[in-house]
Amino acid sequence: MSDPLEARLAAAARALEAPDVDFPARARDAGLADVAYTVEPSPLGELLLAITPRGLLKVSYADIYPSDAALEDISRRVSPRVLEDASALDDVRRELDEYFAGRRRDFDLPLDRTLMRGFGRRVLDRTERIPYGHVATYGEVARDIGSPRASRATGNALGANPIPIVVPCHRVIRSGGVIGNYGGGPERKIQLLELERG
Amino acid sequence: MPLPPFQAVLDEHRDTVARFLVAWVGPQEAEDALQETLISALRAYPRLRAGSNVRAWMLTIARNKAMDSHRARARRPVLVGEPLESGSADAMPGEQDEELWHAVRELPPKQRAAVTLRFVGDLSHGEIATVLDCSEAAARRSLHEGLAKLRGEFA
Numbered sequence: 001m002s003d004p005l006e007a008r009l010a011a012a013a014r015a016l017e018a019p020d021v022d023f024p025a026r027a028r029d030a031g032l033a034d035v036a037y038t039v040e041p042s043p044l045g046e047l048l049l050a051i052t053p054r055g056l057l058k059v060s061y062a063d064i065y066p067s068d069a070a071l072e073d074i075s076r077r078v079s080p081r082v083l084e085d086a087s088a089l090d091d092v093r094r095e096l097d098e099y100f101a102g103r104r105r106d107f108d109l110p111l112d113r114t115l116m117r118g119f120g121r122r123v124l125d126r127t128e129r130i131p132y133g134h135v136a137t138y139g140e141v142a143r144d145i146g147s148p149r150a151s152r153a154t155g156n157a158l159g160a161n162p163i164p165i166v167v168p169c170h171r172v173i174r175s176g177g178v179i180g181n182y183g184g185g186p187e188r189k190i191q192l193l194e195l196e197r198g
Numbered sequence: 199m200p201l202p203p204f205q206a207v208l209d210e211h212r213d214t215v216a217r218f219l220v221a222w223v224g225p226q227e228a229e230d231a232l233q234e235t236l237i238s239a240l241r242a243y244p245r246l247r248a249g250s251n252v253r254a255w256m257l258t259i260a261r262n263k264a265m266d267s268h269r270a271r272a273r274r275p276v277l278v279g280e281p282l283e284s285g286s287a288d289a290m291p292g293e294q295d296e297e298l299w300h301a302v303r304e305l306p307p308k309q310r311a312a313v314t315l316r317f318v319g320d321l322s323h324g325e326i327a328t329v330l331d332c333s334e335a336a337a338r339r340s341l342h343e344g345l346a347k348l349r350g351e352f353a
Contacts, residue, residue, distance in 0.1 A: 005349050008318040012295035014319065018216030019229045023208075023236050032240045037205075075203040080244050098319035 001120035024085035034079035036088035039067055043100050044188050046166075049089050050074055050082075055110030056092055056176075059163050062182040078114055096165070102195065105132035107166045115162035130171040133196045137175045159183050166191070199248050204240055211253050212236070215260045215310060218318045222264040223271075223312065231267045235260045254325045261311055301351050302344075308332075309344030316341055339346050 027033045037050040039062055046062035048070050057078065060070050075082050079135050086093075091109065100103035122145045130136050136144075137153040138158075147153070158169040163185055170192040174180040182189035215235060220228040238259050246255065302313055311330055315321045321329065325335035 004261065005352060006317075008295065008298060008352070009313070009348075011320040012298050013221065015215035016220045016295055017225070017294070018213050019220065019225065019232055021229050021233050021236075023233065026233050026237060030241075031239055035203075040345055071203045071205070072200070076200040080201040080204055081240055082205050083208075083240075084205045189346065191272060 003149065024072040024083050026084055027081075028085070028088065032081055033083055033085065033088065034081035035074055035119065036083055036085035037071065037074075038086040038089050038093075039085060040086075040089070040093055040096070042096060044184065044191060046162070047096070047165075049092055049096075050100035051089055051092060052078065052112045052114070053147050054114075056166060058114040058162055059165055061164075061188070064184055074115075099165070100195070109166060111163060111166070119150075119153060120160055122169050123154050124161055124163075124169070126174060127158065127161075130168055132168075133198070135171050135173050135193070135197055138172055139175060141172055143187075155181065165182060168192075171196075199219045201243065201246060201248055204243050207239075207243070207252055207256070208236070211256050214253065214319055215256050218257060218260055218314055219264055220262075221302065221318045222316045224299070224303070227267050227271065229261070231263045234266075235263045238263070251325065251328065253319070254321060254328050257315060257319045257321065258329045261315075265307065298348075298352070301348055305344050305347060308340040309347065312337055312340035313344040313348070 024033065024036065028036075031053075033053075034056065035050055035052055037048060037058075040047050040049055044061065048058065048060045048062050048065075048067045049056070050058035050071075058070065058074060060067075071082055085139070095104060095107050095109060098189060108130045113121060113124075123141060126141050126144050127136075139148070141158075142148055142151040142154040145154075154172075158172055159181060161167055161169040161183060164170070170189045172180075173193075179186055179189055179193070210331070216228065216232050219231045219235065221230050222228075235256070239256055241294055242259075245343060246252070302310055305313065312326055315326045316327055319325075323337050323341070324332050326341065327334040331341075
């Protein structure tokens with residue numbers, strides 16, 4: 001750009017400083033924060049946490065399910081009004097911290113079950129009732145929801161749990177004491193079960 | 199293709215929109231104008247057609263908010279003793295060139311828009327025409343006239 005005025009405009013444009021505004025707070029006040037999320041470190045690695053005005057929508061292990069992909073899925077299935085906003089998840093983060101520290105046995109968080117459907121929803125509703133420190137088998141869960149032959153489908157539904165840890169799919173194991181699979185990998189399942197054994 | 203999460207749009211375009219508003223309305227008014235621009239964009243976002251030019255779309259909203267902000271300011275009485283706009287006359291290029299932006303703000307709206315969209319928004323002539331809802335030739339003309347006027351002042 002040889003023109004001195006254009007060069008000056010370009011330089012001045014680069015030097016402009018964007019004001020710092022708390023947009024997520026404003027979006028919340030306007031009732032437009034359909035989904036807020038944050039990525040949070042935990043003893044099990046980084047967790048993507050997402051919440052709607054109805055409750056906790058999503059917990060996922062960032063190394064297994066990349067956050068970008070998880071957020072695109074949420075954008076498509078829930079709302080594209082998705083904002084990064086850690087403070088909207090203060091309660092969730094605090095309860096998870098307490099849980100990981102062994103100081104909390106039950107979560108006291110409203111859940112948004114939009115990402116659970118049909119059979120999966122029934123499996124997960126049953127799973128929510130397994131108390132801290134206890135386990136059930138895939139077959140037991142299948143039987144309790146009236147589909148005694150669907151233990152494999154039950155396993156798949158648990159693997160697709162959109163809110164692991166809080167909806168304790170880690171408490172469902174194979175018969176004979178075999179740990180079985182886990183959406184976050186079997187090591188994490190063992191870690192969670194050991195934490196709860198105290 | 200579905201819409202990406204709005205946060206991805208913010209990550210990509212927020213800085214450009216914010217600097218565009220600072221250039222247009224000045225740093226004090228830019229905060230409100232930015233909040234209102236982003237709120238309007240977030241509100242309308244689910245209805246945006248996938249594949250739209252998102253930067254031009256956001257800058258269109260920003261320009262409308264900037265015009266509103268400008269009008270509101272024109273209506274506001276000037277307080278006695280309120281200091282004048284602090285455009286330091288000896289700003290070096292590359293620094294906060296308030297003197298230059300002050301002159302840009304004095305341009306007629308179409309020219310002001312064309313200049314800021316080109317240099318801050320980094321939009322092409324075609325995109326400027328989209329934002330201003332005019333022909334590409336008219337956008338070129340506005341830019342040309344705006345630059346000529348500024349050159350007259352700073353020659």
